[in-house]
Amino acid sequence: MLEILLPILIFSALAVAVIGAVRRIRLWRQGRPSKVAILRGLVAMPRRYLVDLHHVVARDKAMSNTHVATAGGFVAAAVLMILVHGFGLGSSEGLGGIQGWLLLAASACMFVGSLFVARRRRNPPARLSRGPWMRLPKSLMAFSLSVFLITLPTVGVLPEGFLQGTGSWILALVLAAVLVWGLGEMVFGMTWGGPMKHAFAGALHLAFHRRAERFGGGRSTGLKALDLEDPEARLGVETPSDFTWNQLLGFDACVQCGRCEAVCPAFAAGQPLNPKKLIQDMVVGLAGGSDAAYAGSPHPSQGLGGKPVGEHRGTPHGPIVAREGKALVDADTLWSCTTCRACVEECPMMIEHVDAIVDMRRFLTLEHGNTPGKGAEVLDNLIATDNPGGFDPGSRLHWAADLDLPLMADVKQTEVLLWLGDGAFDMRNQRTLRALVKVLRAAEVEFAVLGNEERDSGDVARRLGDEATFQSLAKRNIATLAQYRFQRIVTCDPHSFHVLGNEYGELGGPGTPARYEVRHHSTFIAELYDAGRLAFAPWKGGSVTYHDPCYLGRYNGEFDAPRNVLKALGIEVKEMERSGFRSRCCGGGGGAPITDIPGERRIPDMRMNDVEETGAELVAVGCPQCTAMLEGVVDATAEVRDIAELVADALVERPTAPKSTGVQQPAVEEVTP
Template sequence: MLETLLPILIFAALGLAVIGAWRRIRLWRQGRPAEVDLLRGLVAMPRRYLVDLHHVVGRDKVMSNTHVATAGGFVAAAVLMILVHGLGLGSPEVLGGLLGWLLLAASAVMFVGSLLVAKRRLNPPARLSRGPWMRLPKSLMAFSLSVFLITLTTVGVLPQDAGSWVLALILAAVLVWGLGEMVFGMTWGGPMKHAFAGALHLAFHRRAERFGGGRSTGLKALDLDDPDAKLGVETPSDFTWNQLLGFDACVQCGRCEAVCPAFAAGQPLNPKKLIQDMVVGLAGGSDAGYAGSPYPGKPVGEHFGSPHGPIVAREGKALVDDETLWSCTTCRACVEECPMMIEHVDAIVDMRRFLTLEHGNTPNKGAEVLDNLIATDNPGGFDPGSRLHWAADLNLPLMADVKQADVLLWLGDGAFDMRNQRTLRSLVKILRAAEVDFAVLGVEERDSGDVARRLGDEATFQSLARRNIATLAKYRFQRIVTCDPHSFHVLGNEYGELGGQYEVLHHSTFIAELYDAGRLAFAPWKGGSVTYHDPCYLGRYNGEYEAPRNVLKALGIEVKEMERSGFRSRCCGGGGGAPITDIPGERRIPDMRMNDVRETGAELVAVGCPQCTAMLEGVVDASAEVRDIAELVADALVANTQMEKPAAGAPPRSADKTTAEEVS
């Protein structure tokens, strides 16, 4: 009986899966076109799955082993099941029954994996979605166990007529259950949908540069010259088709939720829920079926959407409330943790672009900041001519005068902030101590455009970027150095698409180079215990974790690492325009970060970003002093290190003989 039923069941399931796949593909193709090399992507997909994806999954060794056993066992079992039971190639006469024995092994491995999945689901972490996902362990067991038992008769371990027709029907029913979830469910919906969508998502990823050890974090430019192009994303169908495919690949594991600073602060954002809302919009319907953590303060079941309906409604309910999008700090922790390598931040900024460019709907101080950028080239609305007032006594060389230098020092808009001016003065002191040939743009420097772009104002960003690029084109320099990771990221990773290709270094990287070259010498550290806070735009965005720590080590400091450090560092809350849009939550993100500092017992937290300095110093009753790495280095320079060198053509000044310890 089974010999007759099995081929029918297997090929019926495969036929339905093909129909479901076509239906799913049609949903994705509602999105806008995307430039994708389909053939190259398909060829690269196995490596991307086995190497790049598992590099992320492997951070949790238990789940990595579970995934290898379950997913690997299923893929092998499914292929061998078709050969053995669908095409009848499992008998001892074919390769000595080898295929049958391999199927037994694959289904056994899958069964072990399903037991591990079941164990995890006994008391699942809060970040895991429940609902249909709770039935997954049972479906995995049903598929693997039924295939294993049926195959025992094929390889001759049990006689072909073992048991009754009742037992055969029971086994067939259990197999139908397993086939329904594992094969049919992959394309029609359910927990296994992520397997089908995920494989194709890896093949047709919108950031193929991320694979093979690469890094791709710069936002993609809008074509503002196309009069027919919609500015940003209004409806789910405005996303590119491979973005929609990526949303459908979500496994609802909640890793993004667990690291999101906005979610932890009780702001109305959960990156997992956001991606699932996009899936709801893709097919149409309501979020009532969502079985995970909601947006804090927002119940499930009150939001609705469709492929061509608005994601954010100006009146009434839609898929997402606008404050959900404005809660994001663009820290990229969700993207870094996602085992399916989904690009949450790209999606959020795409939706912000529509709200800002099409409706001018930027909350709180957003509109004021954007107006300031347009009028004065800086977000604070300061007189552009005052950019160098803080350095009136430093006699800084200007590019307009010297025309060329080894290093262009990019000041950033911290030049208008009294606190960050201390960091800039320290950096100038270091550069002169190392006898670096540097110059600044002075009043010719404009805002890099980072905050405009993150707030969705692509037009203002591109205007600022193109004018900065035109200014930089007038001069000759080898590298740009800045103490602002946001400017560092934009200049190095996002100006290139607009024609500005530069080598840009964060000041901690440059200081480390100077020290390694023997151009700096430090007095022994005599301060207290120190921890280090990784800026998101230096670490997760650009992979620079070691240089700041190497500088601190050179100072004689042994860093007391926070539990969340490196690529898992908690955001300070200062990125993505979050301090400007200022969406309320249950607690403040910088307060949570300073609690992380407090847990280390450190007396001082070293930082490498003016935004981080401002956010952490704004914490009431902070347990640690906040100082930039440049300040620590400047204080430690040996006594005979000169703070200032005369500018080109300038007469010597008495200040040139002042020691570093005498100059603050």
């Protein structure tokens, strides 16, 4: 009986799955076109899954092993089931016998993995979605156990007639029913919806990822530019269908594991943002309907502008954020993001949350001018004065009147172009800049500054969604830089460091793109020390911890250089629990202090609590925004100082001054934008 039923069940399930796949693809294709290397992506997908994706999953060893057993067992069992029970290649003799035994092994492996899934779901952490996901362990067991039992007679472990006769027919029907249950979740559910949907969408998402350069150990964190010259170009994202089709595919790949939720600083602060819920809101918009079926943590809402689950709804071509009535997302949800990329770094499906948020911000800012808080004022200042504070552009060097800083306009070429950033207008950061100048002179570095020719890098304008102002500032800076010759740019601002190095390249205009060799000051100081151009007195201060700036660490992968500098000073860093790529954001990025969305607590307060837990008396930083946010914490237990200040205080005269070093280039080369 089963030998008749099984092929019918298997191929019926596959046919329905194919129909569901076509339907799912049509949903994704509602999005805008996106250039992807389809064949190359499909060929690269297995490696991206087995290496890049599992590199993230492996951070949780238990879950990684569970996923290998369950997913690997399922893929092998599904293929072998088609061969053995679909095409009848599972006789107990010869090659068919090998296939049958392999099917037994694969289904057993999957069953063991499903036991660990069940254990995890017995009392799941708050970040995991419940609802349909709670039935997943049972479905995994149903599929693997039924396949295992049905295969036993095939390989001769049980007699061929075991499932014949009246009583055995009942058992056969029961096994067939259990298999239908498993097939429904595993095969049908992959393309029609349900917990296993991520397997189908996730595989294609890896193949057609909008940032293919992230795979193979690469890094891609720069925002993609809008084509403002194209009159048909969409200024940001208003509706789900305004996303590119592979962005919609990425949203659909979400496994609802909640890793993004667990590391999001805005969610922890009680602001109305949960990155997992935001992605699921986009999935609702993709297919149309409401979020009533969502079974995870909502956007925090306690009187802060959020809405309870069930009150968000939308359609593929309807607005994501509505001025009146119900929509997919509340505007405050988008403005709560600090763009720290903690969610992106933690996501095992490699979804790009920050890209999506900035795309939606662009529409609100460029089309409606709906930037909350002091956002509109800051953007107006950038347009009028080239700096967010609205200061007189001619006062950029007033703090350095006694330092006699060389100007690029005078020297024309130099080893290092020191990019001051808009910290030049801030009295606190001026201390950091003075310290950095002292360090450069102690190392006998040839450097110069742009002075009043320097404009804001455009970082805050771009993160607030004002792509037009960003591109205007960037292109004028590029034109200025093109006039001079230098080997590298050095800055103490990770935001300028990131934008100059990673986002100006698309805006170089005709000819070669504007790509510069940019160094964060901590990296450059480490190079100077290694080259013997700096010497330090032994550290005699108290205990120290180090705070990783998001735009230096997660965005650019620089975690070692600041710690190497502190080690050179004789400091043993007391690491916070959340450090390195899992560092907690200070709350200063993405224009968050400007939009100022209220929450239950402040992000910098939480970060200083992390500092307090280490018992450190001083927290070393490498970012003017981090300095401002952390020093703004009331009753802080630790002093906040920039690495440049610590180095400047520790400088001693070197015994010798080497003229040729590892950081000295053979000749000054022109950087052509």
